[in-house]
Amino acid sequence: MKFLKFNFSHPFKGKASLVHLNKVLSINEVILIDNDGLLEIPIGTCQSGKWKLILEWQHNDNSFYFQQDFEVQKRLS
Numbered sequence: 001m002k003f004l005k006f007n008f009s010h011p012f013k014g015k016a017s018l019v020h021l022n023k024v025l026s027i028n029e030v031i032l033i034d035n036d037g038l039l040e041i042p043i044g045t046c047q048s049g050k051w052k053l054i055l056e057w058q059h060n061d062n063s064f065y066f067q068q069d070f071e072v073q074k075r076l077s
Contacts, residue, residue, distance in 0.1 A: 002043050003040040003041060003042055003043065003044075004040070004041040004043055004070070005038070005039065005040050005041075006038075006039040006041075006055070007038055007039075008037040008038075008059075009037060010037060010059055011035065011037055012033065012035070012037070012057045012058065012059050013033060013034045013057060013058055014032075014033045014055065014057025014064075015030055015031065015032050015033060015055075015056055015057075016030070016033060016039070016041050016053065016054070016056075017029070017030050017031075017052075017053070017054040017055075017056075018031075018041070018043070018046065018051055018053060019052045019054065020046070020047060020050075021049065021051060021052055021069070022049055033057065039055075041053070043072060046072045047074075048073055048074045049071065050069060050070075051070055051071070051072060052069050052070075053066075053068050053069075054066070054067045055067070
């Protein structure tokens with residue numbers, strides 16, 4: 001299975017959102033996060049196309065935000 005992986009130097013709580021940037025039908029999946037610093041977001045079941053990852057988390061009473069576009073390409077069998 002394929003993952004997007006992030007390593008943080010501290011535990012954190014927050015959420016990860018995957019948004020499929022398809023103009024006909026937008027798919028949005030939200031994953032709640034509460035871990036020790038390693039975040040693995042499964043993307044093996046994501047449809048082909050362009051996606052946006054949005055991470056929002058809190059640490060030491062501060063809020064953080066990160067977003068990144070990426071593309072999933074599936075091989076035809």
